[in-house]
Amino acid sequence: MILRNLLIFFALLIASGFFTGHRLNADLSYDGDIIYPDMNDTSSFVSPDIVELTLKSLSIEERLGQVIFTYFAGRNYSEDDPRYQRLAHLIRDVKIGGAICYKGNIRGQVKLLNRLQNISQVPLLFSADYERAIASDEGDFYSLPYNMGIGAAGDSLKTFEAGRELARTARSVGIHHIYAPVLDVNTNSLNPVINIRSFGEKPALVSKLGTAFIRGIQAGGCLATAKHFPGHGNTSVDSHLELPVLKENYASLEKKELVPFRQAIVAGVSSIMTGHLALPNIDSTGLPASLSPILTRELIREKLKFSGLIVTDALNMKAISKKYSSGDAAVMAFLAGNDILLMAEDDDSAYAGLLSAFRSGLITEERINESARKIIAAKYNLGLFNNKFVKEELRKNSFENNITGLQLARKSITLLSNKDRMVPLITSGGKEIIHIILNSDKNGDGGIFGSELRYRDSSIKTVRLSDVNNKSALNEIIKQAKNSNGVILSVYSKSGFLNKKDSYLKKRQNAVKKLLSANKRTLLAVQGTPYELENYSSVRNCIINYGETGVSEVALAEIIFGEYQVSGSLPVSVPNSKFVYGSGQRLERTSLADVTRFQELKNSSLIDKIMLSCITDTVFPGAALMVIKNGQIVFDRAYGKYTYALDAQPMLTNTIFDMASVSKVIATTTAAMICVDRGLFKLDDPVKKYIPGFRANGKEKITLKNLLLHNSGLIAYKQYYKMYKTSEEVLKDIYNAELEYPTGTKTVYSDLGMITLGKVIEKVTRKPLDKFCADEIFKPLGMNDTYYNPSEKVYHRIAPTEVDNYWRNRLLIGTVHDENAHLLGGVAGHAGLFSTTSDLAKILQMLLQGGKYQGKEYIRNSTVKKFVTQFDKSSSRAIGWDTNFKFNSSPGKSFSEEAYGHTGYTGTSVWTDPKQNLIVILLTNRVHPTRENNKLSKHRSLIHEAVVKSLDSVKE
Numbered sequence: 001m002i003l004r005n006l007l008i009f010f011a012l013l014i015a016s017g018f019f020t021g022h023r024l025n026a027d028l029s030y031d032g033d034i035i036y037p038d039m040n041d042t043s044s045f046v047s048p049d050i051v052e053l054t055l056k057s058l059s060i061e062e063r064l065g066q067v068i069f070t071y072f073a074g075r076n077y078s079e080d081d082p083r084y085q086r087l088a089h090l091i092r093d094v095k096i097g098g099a100i101c102y103k104g105n106i107r108g109q110v111k112l113l114n115r116l117q118n119i120s121q122v123p124l125l126f127s128a129d130y131e132r133a134i135a136s137d138e139g140d141f142y143s144l145p146y147n148m149g150i151g152a153a154g155d156s157l158k159t160f161e162a163g164r165e166l167a168r169t170a171r172s173v174g175i176h177h178i179y180a181p182v183l184d185v186n187t188n189s190l191n192p193v194i195n196i197r198s199f200g201e202k203p204a205l206v207s208k209l210g211t212a213f214i215r216g217i218q219a220g221g222c223l224a225t226a227k228h229f230p231g232h233g234n235t236s237v238d239s240h241l242e243l244p245v246l247k248e249n250y251a252s253l254e255k256k257e258l259v260p261f262r263q264a265i266v267a268g269v270s271s272i273m274t275g276h277l278a279l280p281n282i283d284s285t286g287l288p289a290s291l292s293p294i295l296t297r298e299l300i301r302e303k304l305k306f307s308g309l310i311v312t313d314a315l316n317m318k319a320i321s322k323k324y325s326s327g328d329a330a331v332m333a334f335l336a337g338n339d340i341l342l343m344a345e346d347d348d349s350a351y352a353g354l355l356s357a358f359r360s361g362l363i364t365e366e367r368i369n370e371s372a373r374k375i376i377a378a379k380y381n382l383g384l385f386n387n388k389f390v391k392e393e394l395r396k397n398s399f400e401n402n403i404t405g406l407q408l409a410r411k412s413i414t415l416l417s418n419k420d421r422m423v424p425l426i427t428s429g430g431k432e433i434i435h436i437i438l439n440s441d442k443n444g445d446g447g448i449f450g451s452e453l454r455y456r457d458s459s460i461k462t463v464r465l466s467d468v469n470n471k472s473a474l475n476e477i478i479k480q481a482k483n484s485n486g487v488i489l490s491v492y493s494k495s496g497f498l499n500k501k502d503s504y505l506k507k508r509q510n511a512v513k514k515l516l517s518a519n520k521r522t523l524l525a526v527q528g529t530p531y532e533l534e535n536y537s538s539v540r541n542c543i544i545n546y547g548e549t550g551v552s553e554v555a556l557a558e559i560i561f562g563e564y565q566v567s568g569s570l571p572v573s574v575p576n577s578k579f580v581y582g583s584g585q586r587l588e589r590t591s592l593a594d595v596t597r598f599q600e601l602k603n604s605s606l607i608d609k610i611m612l613s614c615i616t617d618t619v620f621p622g623a624a625l626m627v628i629k630n631g632q633i634v635f636d637r638a639y640g641k642y643t644y645a646l647d648a649q650p651m652l653t654n655t656i657f658d659m660a661s662v663s664k665v666i667a668t669t670t671a672a673m674i675c676v677d678r679g680l681f682k683l684d685d686p687v688k689k690y691i692p693g694f695r696a697n698g699k700e701k702i703t704l705k706n707l708l709l710h711n712s713g714l715i716a717y718k719q720y721y722k723m724y725k726t727s728e729e730v731l732k733d734i735y736n737a738e739l740e741y742p743t744g745t746k747t748v749y750s751d752l753g754m755i756t757l758g759k760v761i762e763k764v765t766r767k768p769l770d771k772f773c774a775d776e777i778f779k780p781l782g783m784n785d786t787y788y789n790p791s792e793k794v795y796h797r798i799a800p801t802e803v804d805n806y807w808r809n810r811l812l813i814g815t816v817h818d819e820n821a822h823l824l825g826g827v828a829g830h831a832g833l834f835s836t837t838s839d840l841a842k843i844l845q846m847l848l849q850g851g852k853y854q855g856k857e858y859i860r861n862s863t864v865k866k867f868v869t870q871f872d873k874s875s876s877r878a879i880g881w882d883t884n885f886k887f888n889s890s891p892g893k894s895f896s897e898e899a900y901g902h903t904g905y906t907g908t909s910v911w912t913d914p915k916q917n918l919i920v921i922l923l924t925n926r927v928h929p930t931r932e933n934n935k936l937s938k939h940r941s942l943i944h945e946a947v948v949k950s951l952d953s954v955k956e
Contacts, residue, residue, distance in 0.1 A: 037383050039218030040268055050385060051377045054122060058095070060365055062121075063372040064354050065095035067334060069127065069311075071343045073102045074109025074136070084112075091120045094351050097375045098125030098177070100314075100343060103135040106173055107392070113174035114389050123384035125375065127177035127223075127342075130170055131197060132549055140550050142169040144405040145412045147182055147209075148530070149546035151200035151571030152584070153411035156212040161404045163216020163224070170222055174390040176382050177223040179273060179311070181213040183260035184233035189531040189575050193238040194228075196529050196547050200571030201233075201581060203259035210260050211267040218270060223378060226264040228275030228313055229300065230289055231257025239276040239319040243288060249281040262304060270378065271309035272300060274338060276319035288319060290333055297337030309374050311340035321345045327353020334363060339371035402551050403599055409555035412546060414568035415585045416533070419540040422486060422523040424562025424590050424855040427457040427782070431485035435462040436477055436515060438491050438508070446490050448550055449527070452557030453488065457782070460488075468504070468511040481518035488560070489515055492548055493528040509535045516540075525556060530574055537577035544568075562854045563593035563631075591854040592845050594633040601627070601635045603950040608637075610939070610946045615640040619935040620907055620924035622651030622799060626837035627947050628845060628919040634951070636837065642799055643928060649796075656785055656798045656834050657923040658817050660904030663833035664754050666786075666843060667773045669880030671761050672708065673851075673859045673867055674776055680764040683708070683879070690760045697738040704760060706743055707753035708880045709871055713739035714752040721807060721819035730823055731759065747875040751820065751830040758829020770827045781846065781853060783839035789826040790814050790834050798834065799925040801906050817906050817927060831905075837921045840910055844919045848912055868900040868912075884911075891920065892941030894948040907936055911944065920947055 055063065070090050077084035090096045099116075101109060117124055128134075134142040144150070144162050153159075163181075170178055185206050186198035199206040210226070217224035230253055237244035248257065261272065274290040282295060289295040290312045300306050312333045315321070320329050330341050330350035334357075344350035357363040379385065415423055427433050435453055437446035450462045463477055481487045491512060516522050516539060523541045526532050527548045533539070545556040558564050566587040573580045601607075607625065614620060622640030626633060638655065641648035659666065675681050681690065683705040688695040694702070699713070706712040714737060720730045734752050741748070758769045765772045770788040778786045790798060792814065801817040804810060808822075816822050818831035826832050842853065847868065851859030867879040876885035884891055884899040891899060891911045895918075901911030907926030912919045922943060926936045 037221055037381060039221060039223060039270055039381065040215055050380050051373060054376050054380075054385075055369065055373055058122070058372070060358070060368060061355065062095040064358060064363075064368050065351060066097035066122070066372045066375050067339060067341050067354070067368075068094060068096040068330075068344070068347055068351055069125075069340050069342045070096055070099045070347045071102060071314075072099055072112075074104030074106065074112065076105070076108035076111040076115075087116060088119060090347055091116060091124070094347065095121065096124075096347070097122075097340065097372075098127060100127045100129070100179070101175060102128075104137065106134070106136040106141050109136075110174050110390055110392050114392070117388045120388075122376070123379050123388035125177055125379050125382070125384070126175050127179060128170065128175045129180070130166055130175065130178045131180040131182060132547075134166070134169055134173065140402075141173070142166060142405070143402050143550045145409045145545070145549055145552045145555075146196040146547035147199045148186075148196040148571055149412035149552055149568075150209055150213075150408055151198070151205055152414050152544075152546060152568040153408050154205070154209070154569060154571075155408065155411055156208055158404060158408050158411065159209050159212040160216040160219070162408055163213040164220040165216075165404050167217045167220025167222035171220070172390065175222070176384065177225070177271070177378075178217050179225045179227060180217070181210050181224070181226070182228070183207075183210045183226045183264060184228055184231050185256055185260065186233040186572060187256070188234045188236055189534065189572075190236045191233065192236065193240065194232050194235070195531070198233055201573065202571070203256050205571060206260040207263040211263050214264055214267050214269045218268070221382070223270035223309070223382070225271045225273050225311065226261055226269045227273035228277070229261055229272050230275070230279070230295060231261075232275045232277055233257065235277060239313070240317050241319075242322065243319040244277040245286075246277055246279050247281060248279055253279075253282070258304075265304055265306050269308065271311050271340075272306060273311050273313055274300075274336075276313050276317055287332075287336075290315075290320070290338065291324075291329065291336050293336045295336075301337055309340060309378060310338045312338045312342050314343035315341060315350070316343050316345040325353070326350045327356070330354050331357045331362070334367070334371070339374050405551040406555060406598060409545070409549070409551040410558060410564045412552070412568045413555055413559040413566060414530075414544045414546075414570055414583070415559075415566045415587065416542040416544065416570065416579055416583055417539060418585055418587075420521050421855060422521060422541040423543060423560055423566065423587065425486070425488075425523070425560050426780075426854050426856055427460065427485075431483065433457070433460050433486045433488065434480055434484045435460055435488045435490065436481065437462065437464040438468075438489065438512065438515070439464070439466050446492065446527075446548075449490060449525075449548070449553040449557055452554055453560075456557065456561050465511065468507045474511055474514070478514055478518045481515060481522070484519060486521040486523070487515070487519050488523050488525055490525045490527055491532060493526075493532050512536060523560070525560075527553070527556070530570060530572060530579070533574045533579055534576050537574070537579070544570075558593060562587070562590035565589050587855075589631050590849065590852060592628065592633055592841055593631060594636070596633055596636045601950055603952065604635060604637075606946045606950050607635065607943070610942055611637075611639045614936075614939055614943075617935065618644070618933065619939050620926040620933075621648070621928055622655075623907075623922065623924040624651060624653055624655055624657070624837045625923075625943070625947075626653075626841055626919075626921040627951070628841055628921075629951055630917050631845065631849075633841060635947070642925070651799065652797070654785070654797065654836055654838065655923075656790065656794060656836055657908055657925065658799070658801050658812075658904075658906045659833040659835055659908050660818060660831050660906040661751075662835075662840075662902050662904040662908045662910055663831045664829070665881050665902040665910070666835065666840065667769065667777070667833050668754055668758050668761065668829040669708065669867065670777055670843065670847075670859070671765075671769065671773055672704070672757065672880065673863050675761060675764055677860050677863050681760065687756060687760065690763045691735060691756065693732075693735040694756065696736050699737075699739060699743075702743050704757060705879065707757045708867075709747070709875075709877050710749045710753060711744050711747050711875075711877075712750065712753045713741050713743040713745075714748075714750045714756075715740045716748050716750050716752075718752065719819070721823045724823065727824045730820065731755075747877055754830040755820075755824070755828050758827075761829070768827060769829065770832075777843065777858070778839075780856065780858070781839075781842045783835070783842055786833065786835040786839045788832045788834070789816075799923075800928050801925055802927045802931055803929045837923055840921050840923075841919065844910060844912055844921070848914060848917070848919065870897075884913075890937075890940035891944040894941070894945040903940075905931075909940060916948075918948075918951070920944055
């Protein structure tokens with residue numbers, strides 16, 4: 001006993017680097033304050049001293065205990081809980097090597113794992129089936145698409161990154177060994193157990209992505225597992241329930257099923273999991289591969305030359321437990337060549353069977369040492385002899401942990417048909433869109449996807465059909481579908497559902513067909529296996545996300561609304577349909593994506609610092625700032641309050657601001673572009689053509705282009721509110737005005753010209769300016785908080801402007817600040833618009849995309865380009881817009897000279913830089929409480945500079 005304790009003591013000293021000065025022989029990768037060994041680097045994994053010392057410190061019975069791996073749910077059981085007592089017994093008395101952890105409470109899991117490690121003589125190796133998620137009672141702690149979705153994405157680099165992040169997250173919650181990836185080549189559409197867990201039907205694709213995932217997992221510090229050897233992809237039987245029997249021979253295995261496993265071995269995979277499936281053409285005994293010496297020791301060890309860990313699939317699965325006792329199954333699996341015996345139905349019986357076999361001479365000491373040595377070596381290489389515990393401080397459970405998973409999910413979404421252009425979805429105007437959720441055997445909640453749809457358009461109504469036998473409910477939903485503007489039909493079906501031979505499946509298929517025929521503008525969203533489509537091969541509009549994981553449901557909504565490029569390709573062929581391997585339409589991104597919900601902009605402290613200093617220095621009482629890079633909203637934050645009062649309302653990101661002169665470009669100039677496109681007027685048309693009275697006093701040669709270029713000869717501004725009482729008087733004054741300078745000879749920024757242009761637009765469109773802009777621009781774009789003369793119902797969301805003590809004698813909230821615009825009824829070509837950062841983002845992105853948004857063309861690309869490009873070198877002006885010519889405009893040198901934008905007197909500005917694919921929207925109420933505050937002019941360029949400096953880390 002004393003000798004054994006001394007051996008353990010010296011083993012731990014060696015492991016800790018006491019004699020060498022090194023913590024671990026394996027190379028380390030660093031992530032925050034957690035250090036992980038890179039399991040791909042096996043150059044220094046041989047440590048005979050520590051492994052052999054530990055092995056010698058254990059009795060032969062204890063070494064045999066190392067091959068037993070039990071199971072438990074991740075919960076922090078109390079000491080007197082029978083579940084904890086069972087685990088404690090197995091650790092103390094059997095000396096098990098580890099355990100597989102199932103879904104529970106993540107924080108409870110971490111606490112339990114540390115407690116179990118504390119009572120174990122040798123570090124425990126904890127494993128988990130983290131194929132696509134780190135699941136918990138609170139929702140997925142880390143989430144990936146199903147493997148078939150990853151196959152549809154086809155991105156090896158992202159797959160590697162996903163595996164690495166999965167492993168790093170797993171290590172942070174105490175897991176060392178991941179039973180993934182699934183390397184089964186799925187060639188059977190009725191496969192009830194693999195199906196969407198497979199990367200696809202082609203061995204090359206499965207090999208490419210499987211090895212990338214393996215390398216990622218092992219770079220993240222975990223052991224990876226290739227499963228289910230020799231290939232579970234061509235079965236129609238679930239081995240959880242009974243034993244599948246495959247007809248393959250060795251030659252057919254070599255061509256297909258073994259290809260990914262060979263590549264995994266070349267890639268250095270740490271372990272292989274044997275499956276419970278019989279191949280009588282290879283092993284005539286009919287034994288499952290997991291119990292077959294021919295399929296395990298001979299094929300894996302001798303023919304494939306694999307020297308790592310071999311682990312059985314769960315031994316309590318019915319394919320094994322129906323025929324074999326726990327003791328017999330354990331002995332057979334061990335003799336077959338498995339090192340880890342996973343999840344026996346009865347661990348004590350399994351151990352007893354092994355002991356009996358050893359004592360009878362059936363199992364040799366050499367065989368026990370072989371497996372125990374591999375298990376102990378794995379623990380050493382994982383760094384567990386150095387530190388077997390895990391920190392109990394966990395990061396927040398949210399999509400912030402899932403950026404790589406979300407990126408993969410976006411690439412996975414596959415658009416198979418789009419005859420009615422349902423993608424991208426345009427929801428504004430007309431009747432509502434309804435979302436129908438059709439569950440299969442209660443699979444698929446639809447909660448995440450439904451909430452994502454409503455996040456983008458609150459008018460989308462979700463209805464659920466949980467029972468297709470309910471004819472009245474089905475008929476009511478069909479009626480709603482017929483009366484809607486379009487339908488999104490979410491069909492949830494997991495792998496095994498299609499293999500059910502009962503009447504419910506037929507009724508469900510009929511229900512789907514009825515719903516599809518109710519409205520041709522129906523988008524079938526298959527949230528599960530693509531083989532579902534065998535029943536609906538003529539579907540007009542169809543999209544797939546390969547399973548209802550959190551990231552896949554979010555990505556599906558993003559893609560449907562055009563926020564990301566559609567690029568997924570079907571990684572399998574659907575029988576009896578046109579949907580074959582590689583099918584999938586490509587669509588470019590057409591609308592904004594908001595990534596601020598999932599990740600924060602790195603270095604955003606630079607922006608915060610200057611914005612907060614502006615408030616401290618009374619540059620403005622409050623502001624909202626939005627930054628759009630590469631079509632993504634990467635920064636969306638509000639600062640300060642509505643006023644300087646201590647109890648003032650905090651500024652919000654959805655606060656509505658008085659746009660002042662930003663109205664000129666967002667409303668009037670955009671309306672002018674549409675008029676040009678529709679042939680309602682030409683830019684070189686004289687103004688007098690539309691307003692005959694305008695020709696007075698030498699103005700007959702002024703064109704609409706002159707008004708937009710601010711070189712018409714009209715004066716800049718006039719205080720009409722002090723001179724007149726009606727809009728008619730104001731317009732008469734403008735039309736009769738004399739020129740300040742000859743038309744076209746210089747540039748003088750003029751409100752009068754834009755007021756006039758607004759009236760021309762009203763004349764040719766036969767609509768008031770506000771009505772035309774609402775009908776043709778704001779409503780179609782979903783700019784629901786953009787309008788003239790806002791309703792009192794939204795006054796509580798409107799930032800106050802000036803305390804008007806000279807004309808209106810009140811604090812201005814919801815009333816246009818510009819006096820002339822107010823006199824003109826609140827609607828004018830130069831001012832009067834109210835809006836938010838999120839609304840402005842849509843129209844600015846539309847212009848940056850050449851006039852298109854969410855699949856709809858609002859303005860021709862050539863027209864947009866003409867209007868936003870500097871007209872000539874005589875000034876910085878474009879047609880309606882300003883540019884950053886000679887870097888003299890508000891964004892300064894941080895934006896290119898090609899940038900275009902505009903400012904507003906109340907403290908607003910919008911700037912777009914096509915060269916950087918960048919939009920910055922800065923809305924403030926700097927005129928509160930007085931317009932005499934002009935400090936913002938000195939800070940605009942500093943704010944834009946801080947934004948650009950903060951964008952280095954932004955990715956797609």
